[in-house]
Amino acid sequence: MSAKSAINKVVFTPHDEKMLAAVQVKRRTKKKVPFLATGGQGDYMTFICVSVTNKKPCHVSITKVKQFQGSSAFVKRSQWTIDQLRQVNGIDPNKDCAEFDLMFENAFDQWVAGSAGEKCTFIQILHHTCQRYSATRKPEFVNCQSKLLGEDQAVDSVIFRCKVHLNRMRKEFVAGHGHLLRRGNSILHSAADSVTSAVQKASQALNERGERLGRAEERTADMMNSAEQFSVTAQKLAMKHKC
Secondary structure, X not given: OOHHHHHHHHHHHHHOEEEEEEEEEEEOOOOXXXXXXXXXXXXXXXEEEEEEEOOOOOOEEEEEEEEEOOOOOOEEEEEEEHHHEEEEEOOOOOOOOOEEEEEEOOOEEEEEEOOHHHHHHHHHHHHHHHHHHOOOOOOEEEOOOHHHHOHHXXXXXXXXXXXXXXXXXXXXXXXXXXXXXXXXXXXXXXXXXXXXXXXXXXXXXXXXXXXXXXXXHHHHHXXXXXXXXXXXXXXXXXXXXXX
8 A cells, every 4th residue: 555545544434534645745944843842853754735624515625744763653744724824835826846835824835745746736736725715714825837727727627528428428328228228128028028938838738648548547447347348248258158
């Protein structure tokens, strides 16, 4: 399981949230943090995560999650609502870079992602999430490449295509289901006809068997009568010869 999947499972799922995006980051500038605030000395990995609640009305959060060296646990360190986000700085609007800044009402952090691609993906999702869920003033995105901020149109296009595809699948399913129903009815009718035919054949066989048995019984009776008559005739002939 990847670190991001583990974070979603351990940090967000238990609180009925789902993680929309996460990026592993390091600070561009060293920040002096008291010993107690870090939870102990040692190296650690930091992830900035965007999550949304499953229940409506949806609430979006931006959470800082850490994993300390030698531990498999993920620890939630800081969390802000999406309405507390004031500015996202992409640093350079002319080229891909891994650096970005996040400014909140009460915090300001300068980050560098693992790669420019990871940073771009994170900002794309963050921008789309802000446009969709921000209830009050939307945060400002500055020094970001236009391809990152134009994702809404691409996302809407993808959503539209998905809806069209799902509707087509639904119609095909309904059509296929109706065909299956018609086929099922045809099968049922065929089965009923087969059962009826089998019953009729069985009844006919029984009748024929009854007729055959009746004829056999009649023949047996005739043979018994003939035998009895032969016996009587034989006895008469024997008495005649004795005389």
